[in-house]
Amino acid sequence: MPEGSGLSRRDFIKLAALGTGALSFLPGCAPSRSREWIFLSDTDAALLGVVADRIIPPDSWPGGKENGAVRFIDTQLAGPYRRFRSDYRSGLDAMTAACSGKYGRKFESLAPQEQDSFLRAMESGALREGGWTGVSSGKFFAMLRDHVMQAYYGSPRHGGNPGYASYKMLGIDYPPLIGQNRYRL
Amino acid sequence: MKNRHVNALVVGAGAGGGVIASVLSNAGLSVVLFERGGWVSFDDHDNDELLSQRTTVLGNAFGPDDERYRRVVINEDGSTEIVYPSDGAYNNVAACVGSGTVSYGAMAWRFMAEDFTMKTTYGRVEGSTLDDWPITYADLEHCYERAEWEIGVAGDSSLNPFAAPRKKQYPMPPFAYNKEATLLESAMKRLGLHPFPIPMLRNSVPYSGRPACIRRRTCCGFACPINAKCGTHNTVIPAALSTGNCELRTNCIVSALTIDGSGKITGVEYFNGENGKEEQTADIIVIAASATETPRLLLNSTSKHFPSGVGNRFDWVGRNLQGHAYTGAFGLFEEDIFDDVGPGATLAISDFSHHNPGITGGGILANEFTRLPYLFSNIRPPRARLWGEEHKEFQRKYFRRNIQVVGPVQEMPFFDSRVQVDPAVRDSWGIPVVRLSGHRHGRDAEGCEFLSGKAEMILKEAGAFRTWRHVPGGGLSGGQHQAGTCRMGNDPRSSVTDRFGRVHDTPNVFIADASLHVTNGGFNPALTIMALGYWVGEHIASEWERGNRFS
Numbered sequence: 022m023p024e025g026s027g028l029s030r031r032d033f034i035k036l037a038a039l040g041t042g043a044l045s046f047l048p049g050c051a052p053s054r055s056r057e058w059i060f061l062s063d064t065d066a067a068l069l070g071v072v073a074d075r076i077i078p079p080d081s082w083p084g085g086k087e088n089g090a091v092r093f094i095d096t097q098l099a100g101p102y103r104r105f106r107s108d109y110r111s112g113l114d115a116m117t118a119a120c121s122g123k124y125g126r127k128f129e130s131l132a133p134q135e136q137d138s139f140l141r142a143m144e145s146g147a148l149r150e151g152g153w154t155g156v157s158s159g160k161f162f163a164m165l166r167d168h169v170m171q172a173y174y175g176s177p178r179h180g181g182n183p184g185y186a187s188y189k190m191l192g193i194d195y196p197p198l199i200g201q202n203r204y205r206l
Numbered sequence: 207m208k209n210r211h212v213n214a215l216v217v218g219a220g221a222g223g224g225v226i227a228s229v230l231s232n233a234g235l236s237v238v239l240f241e242r243g244g245w246v247s248f249d250d251h252d253n254d255e256l257l258s259q260r261t262t263v264l265g266n267a268f269g270p271d272d273e274r275y276r277r278v279v280i281n282e283d284g285s286t287e288i289v290y291p292s293d294g295a296y297n298n299v300a301a302c303v304g305s306g307t308v309s310y311g312a313m314a315w316r317f318m319a320e321d322f323t324m325k326t327t328y329g330r331v332e333g334s335t336l337d338d339w340p341i342t343y344a345d346l347e348h349c350y351e352r353a354e355w356e357i358g359v360a361g362d363s364s365l366n367p368f369a370a371p372r373k374k375q376y377p378m379p380p381f382a383y384n385k386e387a388t389l390l391e392s393a394m395k396r397l398g399l400h401p402f403p404i405p406m407l408r409n410s411v412p413y414s415g416r417p418a419c420i421r422r423r424t425c426c427g428f429a430c431p432i433n434a435k436c437g438t439h440n441t442v443i444p445a446a447l448s449t450g451n452c453e454l455r456t457n458c459i460v461s462a463l464t465i466d467g468s469g470k471i472t473g474v475e476y477f478n479g480e481n482g483k484e485e486q487t488a489d490i491i492v493i494a495a496s497a498t499e500t501p502r503l504l505l506n507s508t509s510k511h512f513p514s515g516v517g518n519r520f521d522w523v524g525r526n527l528q529g530h531a532y533t534g535a536f537g538l539f540e541e542d543i544f545d546d547v548g549p550g551a552t553l554a555i556s557d558f559s560h561h562n563p564g565i566t567g568g569g570i571l572a573n574e575f576t577r578l579p580y581l582f583s584n585i586r587p588p589r590a591r592l593w594g595e596e597h598k599e600f601q602r603k604y605f606r607r608n609i610q611v612v613g614p615v616q617e618m619p620f621f622d623s624r625v626q627v628d629p630a631v632r633d634s635w636g637i638p639v640v641r642l643s644g645h646r647h648g649r650d651a652e653g654c655e656f657l658s659g660k661a662e663m664i665l666k667e668a669g670a671f672r673t674w675r676h677v678p679g680g681g682l683s684g685g686q687h688q689a690g691t692c693r694m695g696n697d698p699r700s701s702v703t704d705r706f707g708r709v710h711d712t713p714n715v716f717i718a719d720a721s722l723h724v725t726n727g728g729f730n731p732a733l734t735i736m737a738l739g740y741w742v743g744e745h746i747a748s749e750w751e752r753g754n755r756f757s
Contacts, residue, residue: 075593075594076593076594077593077597077598078594078595078598080595080598082598082602097264100264101264101265101272101292104290137594140593144592166592166593167263169593170580170583170584171256171263171264171580173583174255174578174579174580174582174583174601175254175255175256175579175580176253176254176255176256176257178254179254179256179257179264187579188579190602191579191601191602191605191606192605192606193423193544193546193579193605194546195253
């Protein structure tokens with residue numbers, strides 16, 4: 022947030038939630054300006070969507086992508102997570118380079134088992150390819166994993182979990198009804 | 207325009223500051239109460255787990271904010287980093303009227319007699335500044351009672367055979383156990399332990415014109431939508447304001463004490479809500495800004511009389527920073543035990559608070575506050591997958607089938623765990639920020655090992671088919687239970703204030719928050735901070751009544 026803009030964080034998040042219009046002037050956007058995302062490029066978003074579906078795979082309940090992980094991450098990168106922008110930029114680039122070096126293909130076109138073993142290598146920090154100069158692969162994976170969980174299990178107002186889908190999955194009511202806070206399974 | 211001189215100014219409208227503002231204004235003193243934040247309510251931040259005071263990943267619901275505040279942490283490898291209030295390493299306390307008492311879990315513990323005489327009870331602990339308080343439980347007993355009745359506590363101490371003696375029962379009956387507590391209660395009794403309902407600063411029945419609790423899951427970390435949680439913001443601070451003697455100045459950042467040419471502390475300088483610099487003079491200055499911000503203010507107040515900060519002649523300001531080593535165990539169950547009766551924590555035992563073989567101190571154990579969905583996504587047994595199908599299935603299966611039993615282990619004060627001010631980094635007002643360094647004393651790990659073992663035993667007895675323990679690391683402690691940085695004592699060479707919270711070497715500067723704690727008990731500290739507010743406030747008021755003007 023610009024210094025001295027007089028905008029409180031809360032107002033800022035409200036603005037961020039309203040849509041991209043008010044924020045599209047922000048610097049640091051990817052080279053190819055997306056019409057759908059504030060910070061991310063369409064390429065970034067496609068990659069993150071596939072990663073989100075490995076972190077929380079779809080089954081009878083939505084996967085990470087369907088439940089708004091990319092919208093959440095993009096929204097937060099224009100808000101409180103501005104400080105993670107450079108980690109995302111260099112982390113996504115390193116992932117793409119590593120995947121290309123290791124498999125000669127994009128992450129999205131790997132088989133799910135290959136994607137998982139790639140992500141496990143990232144998680145353990147054992148991934149050699151990709152030149153992780155800006156952020157370590159272990160740190161970037163932990164960040165991705167954490168942000169996908171926040172999107173999936175947090176409040177819809179931040180861009181993920183539309184309609185509190187995960188609350189329904191867990192069998193807890195939303196909104197909690199004052200005075201009759203019960204849920205019948 | 208110059209501010210009108212007042213009898214007393216209080217820095218910080220939290221647990222201690224709110225109480226002392228009420229005591230002084232009711233005694234007829236004119237008071238200005240400063241708060242760096244503003245009034246907040248449930249409408250500002252409602253059920254948002256990611257933006258609460260418990261899970262702060264997207265910020266602290268009730269402040270401070272990441273834009274204007276920062277601190278410096280010195281890591282154990284000697285590296286330094288700048289941290290922001292939403293980082294755990296910042297060791298944040300809420301910035302709003304009422305501070306943590308707006309959004310706390312509201313456990314209302316009295317310390318036990320032993321908690322005031324740790325050195326006498328257990329002897330010297332190598333490498334620790336463990337000591338007795340200069341006051342005893344008996345000294346503070348009536349102050350606990352005032353806190354319980356004026357702010358409001360629900361409980362029944364007759365079920366806790368280890369509770370310190372009291373003259374008067376709680377004003378409200380205890381809360382009923384939720385489902386997991388009922389399961390734990392019978393298990394604990396089979397083990398020969400003594401479970402009882404946790405005393406809570408929360409209305410179990412209508413009290414003081416506010417309604418009874420409706421048992422929401424979003425309580426700990428959140429403001430109460432119906433005002434059933436009792437903090438200083440809805441009890442003693444309104445009482446102070448209604449005397450007509452107290453003015454509350456919100457969104458004001460106190461930067462330093464003002465010191466005249468003779469070395470007398472005359473008041474404070476501060477930034478008002480529009481960031482304009484102002485001064486407020488007072489006969490008496492009370493600092494109740496938390497165990498990190500209180501020492502910061504003293505250390506940022508220097509003059510030729512106080513070259514290293516007010517009260518810091520013997521280098522004790524900011525020392526002995528401690529919190530609680532939170533430890534316990536998780537258990538998984540085959541059957542659904544989640545009845546969604548908030549805030550979750552309802553039952554405790556005090557069997558392991560003291561006199562455990564080989565352990566200095568100990569702690570209570572209680573069932574934990576409701577683990578909300580994102581928080582629960584980080585709770586997994588050792589070696590379990592942290593993502594993927596297995597993680598999602600675990601979330602689905604065990605969100606409603608887990609119990610956490612947890613407690614605060616009394617930490618051994620450590621001289622080199624400390625608050626300093628950073629020589630370079632400043633906040634957005636240009637004030638040098640808190641610099642944190644140090645680590646826990648090695649003995650704390652023994653207490654954690656002991657208490658988490660008991661928690662695991664209880665969960666097994668309650669029928670958990672899988673259990674695992676969690677113990678904290680040895681790093682710097684503080685957190686929301688931060689304490690100890692301006693300890694009270696009889697010897698000015700090894701303490702910062704006297705037994706009434708008056709800063710040595712000054713006649714008129716007092717401290718009224720957890721900075722005073724010599725040791726931090728094996729209990730959540732809120733009620734003790736409130737009791738100290740009464741203790742220090744009653745002393746000032748009675749001296750004032752006798753004609754003492756503290757000059």
